[in-house]
Amino acid sequence: MPSISHLRLGVNVDHVATIRNARGGAHPDPVHAAKIAIAAGAESITAHLREDRRHIRDHDIARLKAEITKPLNFEMAATQEMTAIALATRPHAACLVPERRQEITTEGGLDAVAQHNVLAPVVAKLVEAGIRVSLFIAADPRQIELAARIRAPAIEIHTGAWCEAIAGGHHASAETEWVRIQEGARLAHGLGLEVHAGHGLNFTTVEAIATIPEIVELNIGHFLVGEAIDGGLAAAVANMRAAMDAGRARIAA
Secondary structure, three states, X not given: OOOOOOOEEEEEOHHHHHHHHHHOOOOOOHHHHHHHHHHHOOOEEEEEOOOOOOOOOHHHHHHHHHHOOOOEEEXXXXXXXXXXXXXXXXXXXXXXXXXXXXXXOOOOOOOOOOOHHHHHHHHHHHHHOOOEEEEEEOOOHHHHHXXXXXXXXXXXXXXXXXXXXXXXXXXXXXXXXXXXXXXXXXXXXXXXXXXXXXXXXXXXXXXXXXXXXXXXXXXXXXXXXXXXXXXXXXXXXXXXXXXXXXXXXXXXX
């Protein structure tokens, strides 16, 4: 068993940008949300700049790189455009993810085996620039071994299928996925890859995933933004009520 290292938390701010973009304007600000997350204990910030700019936008990436005090993990498709942006921005890390314009969110891991001719030169360019590259893949031995062969420093195991099986009460499927994740993490660690995990994690599943010693980083976003709404809405309404009462008090004085 590997030594038990500190488990890092990366917070994804994509869905703060989703809410902002629903109305336009600048509120809520994903950069401000990133700073709040860092103050609360996040050790890195993840942001996915998609081809269609549906949530994070170019100026968000520039501001995150310039303004936050923790590492930026730039999620990107392995395209010429995104590679150029990554090389110009020089984030601490870049996570290569699959991307389909029709999808609501990332639906699965990269098929790195099928796309190795595309991925290998992108990985090489980013690594040469001093960027820590990870591949977002399923806990599949073929995918993990390919990541090692093209010299990606890290992988991020897609935990979505496991989380969905748990949420749906599909216990046999959940157990199968759990074993795959454990075995995949061990294989990746043995091949010298740094092992991360993410997608669909919540308070319950994250406590379980944290028991896998080979995993050293978790990246979590959508659930945390939902929890922020649940946990912070009462305070926001109370503050609005106080501001309204303060205004009325001024004209009553």
